[in-house]
Amino acid sequence: MTNPEALDLFRQTGALLQGHFILRSGRHSRQFFQCALALEQMPIVERFGAALAERVRHLAPATVIAPAMGGLVIGQEVARQLGCRFLFAEKEEGRLTLRRGFKITPGERLLVVEDVITQGGRVAETVAIVRGCAGVVVGVAVLVDRSDGTVDFGVPLHSLIRLEVETFAPDQLPADLVALPAVKPGSR
Secondary structure (H helix, E strand, O other): OOOOHHHHHHHHOOEEEEEEEOOOOOOEEEEEEEEEHHOOOOHHHHHHHHHHHHHHHHOOOOOEEEEOOOOEEEEEEEEHHHHHEEEEEEOOOOEEEEEEOOOOOOOOOOEEEEEEEEEOOHHHHHHHHHHHHHOOOEEEEEEHHHHHHHHOOOOEEEEEEOOOOOOOOOOHHOOHHHHHOOEHHHHH
């Protein structure tokens, strides 16, 4: 699947939004990828999962781990496509952690899967969890890399959509965004 093909699926499903958005990082943007709208359709989930799995198969992960909530659907599908185990990290007292009895064994090879990254904070937290358990992060796979490849997790980063989306600090908004009400459509 090419970058334009993946973008077209986001447009077709209404998952690529235009307006004034506050991102999880606190930065503001004119575009927002509401992956949940694209991932509510299982044939699209399967297509995205197959495309990501094909890009990372050579990394030979034993397990896929995703930060909840955004990475759950695509992470599970990538794991299914790769035929490997799936687990997720979720918030507890404001920080991501392993719960529900999930364990990572020392030396276990894990692939981190997320829906969208801009600065990559939740992926970095997930990478830290894996490394804290003496697991080996073999790579990161995302549907959308809004950083255009500038985020560095110290492992290979694979994405279906890679683009630079302009973002702004709250105190440095351009006039067009100041004129629009800000919306925070993602998870909080």
